Amino acid sequence: MISLSTTLRARRGMMREWRLHALSIFSLAVAFVCFGASLLVVTNLRALEDRWAHAGRASVYLKDNAAADDIESVKQALLRVNGVKQVRYVSGQQARLDFGASQQERATALASLPAEAFPSTLEVEVVPEMTDAELVDMAAKLQKLPSVEDVETYQAWTERLSRLIRGGVAASALLALVVLGAVLAVVGSTIRLALQRRRTEVEVLKLVGATDRFVKGPYILEGSVQGAMGALGATGLLAILFMIVRGRLDGEFVNLLGLQPQFLPWYLVTALVCSGAVLGALAAMGSLRKLVLV
Amino acid sequence: MSRSEGPFAFRPALRAGARFSREAKDRPILTFESVYKSYRSGSPVLRGVHLTIERGEFVFVTGPSGAGKSTMLRLLYRSETVDDGRILFLGKDVARLRDDAVPFLRRNIGVVFQDFKLVPAWSVYENVAVALEVLSLPTRLVRTRVGEALERVGLSGRGNDLAGVLSGGEQQRVAIARAIVGEPALILADEPTGNLDPQLAIDILGLFEEINEGGTTVVFATHDRTLLEVRPRRVVVLDEGKALDVPQGIAIDSDDHYRLPN
Ligand SMILES: Nc1ncnc2c1ncn2[C@@H]1O[C@H](COP(=O)(O)OP(=O)(O)OP(=O)(O)O)[C@@H](O)[C@H]1O
Ligand SMILES: [Mg+2]
Numbered sequence: 001m002i003s004l005s006t007t008l009r010a011r012r013g014m015m016r017e018w019r020l021h022a023l024s025i026f027s028l029a030v031a032f033v034c035f036g037a038s039l040l041v042v043t044n045l046r047a048l049e050d051r052w053a054h055a056g057r058a059s060v061y062l063k064d065n066a067a068a069d070d071i072e073s074v075k076q077a078l079l080r081v082n083g084v085k086q087v088r089y090v091s092g093q094q095a096r097l098d099f100g101a102s103q104q105e106r107a108t109a110l111a112s113l114p115a116e117a118f119p120s121t122l123e124v125e126v127v128p129e130m131t132d133a134e135l136v137d138m139a140a141k142l143q144k145l146p147s148v149e150d151v152e153t154y155q156a157w158t159e160r161l162s163r164l165i166r167g168g169v170a171a172s173a174l175l176a177l178v179v180l181g182a183v184l185a186v187v188g189s190t191i192r193l194a195l196q197r198r199r200t201e202v203e204v205l206k207l208v209g210a211t212d213r214f215v216k217g218p219y220i221l222e223g224s225v226q227g228a229m230g231a232l233g234a235t236g237l238l239a240i241l242f243m244i245v246r247g248r249l250d251g252e253f254v255n256l257l258g259l260q261p262q263f264l265p266w267y268l269v270t271a272l273v274c275s276g277a278v279l280g281a282l283a284a285m286g287s288l289r290k291l292v293l294v
Numbered sequence: 295m296s297r298s299e300g301p302f303a304f305r306p307a308l309r310a311g312a313r314f315s316r317e318a319k320d321r322p323i324l325t326f327e328s329v330y331k332s333y334r335s336g337s338p339v340l341r342g343v344h345l346t347i348e349r350g351e352f353v354f355v356t357g358p359s360g361a362g363k364s365t366m367l368r369l370l371y372r373s374e375t376v377d378d379g380r381i382l383f384l385g386k387d388v389a390r391l392r393d394d395a396v397p398f399l400r401r402n403i404g405v406v407f408q409d410f411k412l413v414p415a416w417s418v419y420e421n422v423a424v425a426l427e428v429l430s431l432p433t434r435l436v437r438t439r440v441g442e443a444l445e446r447v448g449l450s451g452r453g454n455d456l457a458g459v460l461s462g463g464e465q466q467r468v469a470i471a472r473a474i475v476g477e478p479a480l481i482l483a484d485e486p487t488g489n490l491d492p493q494l495a496i497d498i499l500g501l502f503e504e505i506n507e508g509g510t511t512v513v514f515a516t517h518d519r520t521l522l523e524v525r526p527r528r529v530v531v532l533d534e535g536k537a538l539d540v541p542q543g544i545a546i547d548s549d550d551h552y553r554l555p556n
Contacts, residue, residue: 005427016415201413207371208425208472209400 009201010218014225017194021226024190028230029237031182032276035175036238039268042168044261049161051259052154056085056130058139059152060122066147074145075122081138083130092118119149132158180279183230187223187283195219195288220284227280231273239263321385323349323479323511324370326537329379329389331365339365341535342379347513349479352506354522355515357532363515366532367482370513371403372396384479401429404473404481404510408488410465412472414458418449421457422471429476443475447501463494467501474505481505483514492520499524 014021060078062071071089078087095118126135132155139151195202205215242263254260264272326345332338339362347353355363368374369381369388376389384402391399404425412421422443426436444450447467452460457468466486473481483502487495499514499521506512516522522529529540 200411201416204411204413204421204424205428206397207400207405207411208428208476209397210424210428211394211397214428 006214006217006221010221010225013194013198013218014222017197020190020193021222024186024226025229025233027186028183028226028276028280029233031179031186032231032234032272033237035172035179036234036264036272038168038172038175039272040238040242040264042165042172043264043268045161045165045168047259047262048257049158049165051257052158052161056126056128057154058124058126058135060124060142060148061150061152062120062122063147063149064119066120070145070147071120071122074142074147078122078124078142083127083134084124085127086125088123088125089120090123091120095119095121183227183276183279184283184286187226187280188287190226191219191223191284191287194222216285216288219288220281223284223287224277224281227276227278227283228273229276230280231276235264235269235272322346322382323351323384324513325380325382326366327380327382329366329369329381330377331362331369331374332377338377338535340369343532343535343537345530345537345539347511350506350509350511352503352512352527353514354527354529355513355532355537356517356522356529359517361532362535363517363532364484366537367405367484367513367515370482371400371405397428401425401476402478402480404476404478406466406469406473406481406483406486408485410462410469410489412457412465412468414456416457417453418444418455418457418460418468419453421468422475425472425476439475440471443471446474446504447471462489463498466490466498470498470501470505474510478510480511480513483512483516485516485518486514487516487518487521495521496524 060074062074075087075089078084132153135153136155139153142148142151202215242261246261249261324345324347326343329340329343330338331340343366355366357363365374369376370383372388372391379389381388383399386399388399413424416424419440422440423436426439431439440453441450444453447470449464449467449471452464457465460468466489470486481502486502487498490498495518502512502514503525531538531540
């Protein structure tokens, strides 16, 4: 074991100046939490989009006066369309019962709603591979049938969701810039300070013929560790917040959206920590570059 | 970067007698050729210094405060650069050395300062070992060589003490051990006894003389006259920007100026 190796000098430096390093890691974690939170929102919106964009369904609202024969022939025609998996008839009464079941506490108030408030529908289930264009095409054809009042393909919702996701991605990109700035500023100044405090050490190393690489190695490692720890700390903090929030909303959330809220996937967490490490190292290198060692 | 190839690279000479090149063996180890240096324009510190030092010599460099003794040494280990002239060390012009070759130059020169320049938070062992660890020598070799160096300066068994808690004299011994542990061809000492009491100063001088007897060239900058009188030695006086060789004894006038004896 080389007693003054890069890792050892870095570890010692960090232990001796742990307050400085802790402060730096904390500041970085704050920046990373903002970024991570926006990634978390985008991740969940994406999941929502995946769940609903290819929801694979459409509702055909039938006219009140549609005859049972007509309805049956629409149903048969639909079943012959390529990609349609299943067609289910839901009468107005049935719809009202279903609605009442999912809104139990308000069931009494809703019981007074007239049956006409719930039109009869044909719930069409299509294969997920069916494109939006095909779905729209099918809806347009259905619209022309005399017994059909309206067709809902849920596309408007998908578009709204997409817009929301685009907004989320833009916000994430902006926050990524903030994180970049924070890492450069925080790690840069921490390293400069650490270097200042270890001036004698640097002087001695240069005096005995250490190369710049040998002298600067520990500082780059320290910057990298700071970045990685900041990102890791932020992920941990987010995980705790996520648990708390999820614990509160679980039941309603899942019913409403049809899916469980999910945490950042492992590859995003890994990417976050790695980019923290790389950025930290780069920031340290940047702050050392301007430094003239004699 | 290659350590041994290229006109500006220095091969680390680990042994005192190590030859940089065949011809260099017969040449003086160190030559100053009309070296000029000024920190501020209009007030040059060195104004055409000529000086030749042979292998194995022990040379005192003296002169009034501000004469440029430290400057001369700093030019030599390239912590400063010359304005004009050449400084040949082991046949290479130090002044024209590329920046990335400077570490290799410094591995061939041991430097000792008045203020010791130790890392107080490191142990005595580490303060000495650092000079070998920058060479990436194997640990076992580092351990034995540091042990030897500490023994030579009379500090064996003190390796685990923190450098910061030692007395001034002991700290200077650690600094000397660090300077000699790589067995450089040249040792530079800039007022190494300036912070020590007179008896300790003479002990430290003795240490440098022992090192010199082992074949290492020593350049010792001091304005402590008592040290110059301990033994007849080659003395170089630096005054008014020039170096003058004073083989035996120096006359000092009332203005504290050094003059050649008539
Ligand atoms: N880095 C510097 N910048 C500007 N001026 C300097 C610098 N270093 C030294 N000088 C000036 O150069 C002159 C020579 O300084 P130097 O330290 O070489 O003298 P010295 O002979 O070692 O003196 P002393 O015996 O007091 O140690 C002094 O006038 C000093 O003020
Ligand atoms: Mg001086």
